[in-house]
Amino acid sequence: MRLGARIFKTGLSVTLALYLAEWLGFQTPAFAALAAFFAVQPSVRKSLTLIWDQIQANVLSALLAVVFVLAFGQEPFVLGTVVVLIIAIHIRFKKEAIIPLAIVTAIIIMGSPTDDFIQFASNRFLLIMMGVFSAFAVNLVFLPPKHENQLYHKITSTNDDIIQWIRLLLHHEVDYRNLKEDLKKYRDQLGKIDELFELYRDERGVFRKMEYATLRKVVLFRQMIRTTRKAQRILESLTTNDNLIHQLPDEMAVSLRLQLDEITNYHERILLKYTGKVKPESTEDYYEEMSNGKKQLIARFLHTRNHRDFDEADWMTFLPVVAQVIEYCDETEYLDRMVDRFYNYHTEDNEVHIKDREEY
Numbered sequence: 155m156r157l158g159a160r161i162f163k164t165g166l167s168v169t170l171a172l173y174l175a176e177w178l179g180f181q182t183p184a185f186a187a188l189a190a191f192f193a194v195q196p197s198v199r200k201s202l203t204l205i206w207d208q209i210q211a212n213v214l215s216a217l218l219a220v221v222f223v224l225a226f227g228q229e230p231f232v233l234g235t236v237v238v239l240i241i242a243i244h245i246r247f248k249k250e251a252i253i254p255l256a257i258v259t260a261i262i263i264m265g266s267p268t269d270d271f272i273q274f275a276s277n278r279f280l281l282i283m284m285g286v287f288s289a290f291a292v293n294l295v296f297l298p299p300k301h302e303n304q305l306y307h308k309i310t311s312t313n314d315d316i317i318q319w320i321r322l323l324l325h326h327e328v329d330y331r332n333l334k335e336d337l338k339k340y341r342d343q344l345g346k347i348d349e350l351f352e353l354y355r356d357e358r359g360v361f362r363k364m365e366y367a368t369l370r371k372v373v374l375f376r377q378m379i380r381t382t383r384k385a386q387r388i389l390e391s392l393t394t395n396d397n398l399i400h401q402l403p404d405e406m407a408v409s410l411r412l413q414l415d416e417i418t419n420y421h422e423r424i425l426l427k428y429t430g431k432v433k434p435e436s437t438e439d440y441y442e443e444m445s446n447g448k449k450q451l452i453a454r455f456l457h458t459r460n461h462r463d464f465d466e467a468d469w470m471t472f473l474p475v476v477a478q479v480i481e482y483c484d485e486t487e488y489l490d491r492m493v494d495r496f497y498n499y500h501t502e503d504n505e506v507h508i509k510d511r512e513e514y
Contacts, residue, residue, distance in 0.1 A: 160196050163194055163289075163292050163293065164190075164191060164194045166292045167190040167193070167194050167285075167288050167292040167293075168187045168191055168288075170190070170291065171183070171187045171189070171190035171285040171288035172184075172186065172187050174186065174284050174288060175281055175284055180280070180281055180284075182278075182281065183281070185278060185281040185282060185285070186281040186285040186288070187285060188262070188285065189255065189259070189262075189282040189283075189285025189289075190284075190285035190286070190289045191285075191289075192255040192258055192285075193255055193285060193288075193289035194289045194292070195289070195293050196353050200356050201289075201290055201293035201294060203356075204251065204252065205286070207249055207251075207252050208252055208286050211252045211253075211255060211256040212259045212283060212286065214240070214243065215236075215257070215260040215263070216259060216263055216275065216279045218236050218239060219236055219259070219263040219264045219275065220263070220271070220272070220275050222235065222236050222264075223264055223275075232264070233260070233261065236260050237260060237261075240253070241257070244256060255286070259279070259282050262278050263275045263278050263279060301353050301354035302354060302375075304350060305350050305351060305354050305375055306375075308346070308347050308350060309347060309378050309379060309425070312344065312347065312382060312386075313382045313385060313425065314422070315336065316382065316385045316386050316389050317385060317421065317422065319336065319389050320385065320388060320392065320414060320418060321414075323389070323393065323396065323399075324411040324414060324415075326400070328396075333393060334393075337390060337393065340386055340389075341386075344379075344382070344383060344386060347379055347382075348379070351375060351376070351379060354372065355372050370496060371496075373492070374428070374489075374493065377485070377489045378425070378428075378489060380485055381421060381485045381486055381488075381489050384478070384481055384482040384485050384486075385418070385421065385482060387478055387482075388414070388478050388479065388482055391474065391478050392475065395471065395472065395475055398468055398471060399472075399475075402472075403458055403461045405454060405457075406454050406457075406458045406461075409450060409454040409455075410451065410476075410479070413448070413450070413479060413483075416443060416444065416447050417444070417447075417479070417483050417486055420444065421486050424486065424489050424490045424493055427493055428496075441490075444483050444487055447483070448483055451476065451479065451480070455473075455476045458472075
């Protein structure tokens with residue numbers, strides 16, 4: 155089991171909140187620790203953008219808790235009513251991310267109120283805010299995330315596996331039971347990649363120059379993901395139409411295999427070029443090859459319409475497969491141009507922070 159940065163940040167936030175509450179002499183420091191646990195965010199940017207929302211949510215929850223306890227007492231239904239109101243208000247203003255912390259605030263304040271309820275509520279509110287600011291401080295200072303490194307390796311790992319299956323399918327060397335299991339795994343992996351991309355997109359620099367540099371890479375990674383999704387759709391399409399691919403005329407089958415071999419090799423080289431392992435100008439020759447390959451594939455496909463062993467229904471069924479191959483080629487070419495522009499036109503701030511996979 156590997157412990158990520160967020161786990162350590164959570165532990166640090168809870169520890170800091172406990173020490174701070176004890177140092178200031180509060181009787182129940184555990185409430186500060188509980189608030190810190192809910193306030194930890196996966197990225198610095200998200201912590202910066204949510205801190206004000208968290209403060210507002212805690213103030214709102216505290217006010218509702220105090221008003222309802224003073225007006226209606228401390229019966230369980232009163233707490234339930236406050237929880238419903240808090241959820242409804244935050245959903246109305248599209249602040250769902252801070253609902254758990256807001257509810258915890260209300261429960262802590264409304265739990266076991268004393269005769270001097272205002273002071274009691276104030277103390278607990280301060281404990282909660284200590285937890286929130288402890289988590290904010292840890293998010294801001296400690297263990298900056300390595301989302302760029304993680305995202306790149308998750309994309310390349312998933313991409314390599316997908317391309318390997320495409321090649322096996324085209325050479326008719328597939329174990330279909332394992333292929334179906336992996337297809338589901340790749341859908342899950344791409345979903346996780348999207349989540350990680352959202353975190354990376356949130357990690358923009360504090361200074362404007364750093365922010366622009368990061369945004370350029372955000373656009374690049376979005377295209378990397380888009381291109382890998384195209385490869386995944388090619389794999390699913392080839393799997394669905396595998397019987398039809400076996401019946402293709404030999405010339406069409408060879409043309410399809412050659413074109414996909416060229417595109418997948420091209421795709422792999424672009425991802426290596428991003429990390430500096432392939433020279434920026436070394437894929438220039440691929441542009442013309444890709445263009446000629448697309449023309450040949452389309453011409454060969456149109457020619458199969460008149461083939462005696464390939465009827466009209468099969469031709470129409472195979473049409474989406476050819477269209478997806480063309481789209482995959484176009485997206486790959488676009489990714490290559492983006493990488494070239496990144497290195498050729500932004501030489502002062504095009505540093506790439508990618509380490510070996512074992513190190514992240």
